[in-house]
Amino acid sequence: MSSKSHELGLKENPNPNSINNVKKQTFDLGKGSEVVYIPRFLGFDESWKWFNYLNKEIPWTRPSIRVFGRSCIQPRDTCYVASEGLPELRYSGYQPHAYSWEDYPPLKQILAAVHEMLPGSNFNSLLLNRYKGGSDYVAWHADDEKLYGSTPEIASVSFGCDREFLLKRKPSKSLTVQATKAKDEEQPARKRVKKSDNDDQHSFTLKHGSLLVMRGYTQRDWLHSVPKRARADAVRINLTFRRVL
Ligand SMILES: O=C(O)CCC(=O)C(=O)O
Numbered sequence: 001m002s003s004k005s006h007e008l009g010l011k012e013n014p015n016p017n018s019i020n021n022v023k024k025q026t027f028d029l030g031k032g033s034e035v036v037y038i039p040r041f042l043g044f045d046e047s048w049k050w051f052n053y054l055n056k057e058i059p060w061t062r063p064s065i066r067v068f069g070r071s072c073i074q075p076r077d078t079c080y081v082a083s084e085g086l087p088e089l090r091y092s093g094y095q096p097h098a099y100s101w102e103d104y105p106p107l108k109q110i111l112a113a114v115h116e117m118l119p120g121s122n123f124n125s126l127l128l129n130r131y132k133g134g135s136d137y138v139a140w141h142a143d144d145e146k147l148y149g150s151t152p153e154i155a156s157v158s159f160g161c162d163r164e165f166l167l168k169r170k171p172s173k174s175l176t177v178q179a180t181k182a183k184d185e186e187q188p189a190r191k192r193v194k195k196s197d198n199d200d201q202h203s204f205t206l207k208h209g210s211l212l213v214m215r216g217y218t219q220r221d222w223l224h225s226v227p228k229r230a231r232a233d234a235v236r237i238n239l240t241f242r243r244v245l
């Protein structure tokens, strides 16, 4: 305990890196979906150290995936790390090899920092992405695989080039039905269909050393993407920590 806080009778904060001690932005997306953004989760220099390690040491691959029944090369490099004994991950017809945390000790240090920031979290798997430049991207999707359960918390740490991260609300099934009905009945659809407004789209610039957390029903009700950006001319590495149930 520092002498000053002792004099004032204040208790030293037991967890200086807790979520209560950093600048964070919380976005209530409604209906039980929430996003938290912490721009300076990790220090700037420390983050470059992680970036250099990851860029060099991770066994990056660029696999073939299936999108709408067609085979294509995934538009970014990837790698998967998971604790032993978990059900295997499969997305877009691709089953990544699960590397061990023990093979990449710095990943365990970043995981520990994430756990410290998010009390109660207990991530056991990690999907890594490397965007080599502005033409690498991730298309609109939700991480709604069954193995994560119905309300997964996903913690996303970014290094390197700033990239835009977009969220948009999934089209509501009932509204789609109403829209079709309105068309069938030749009534003006705009009267029945909710207009898309600002509450249905959000954009974040994910900075070097930042942490973005998606939780609640964000994967059920929202899609996210990192679109192509011609001006993003440097490498970005992103780590998404998840819990396989
Ligand atoms: O790179 C990002 O910020 C997002 C990556 C992502 O959504 C994913 O790997 O599922």
Ligand SMILES: [Mn+2]
Binding pocket: 141, 142, 143, 224
């Ligand atoms: Mn995702």
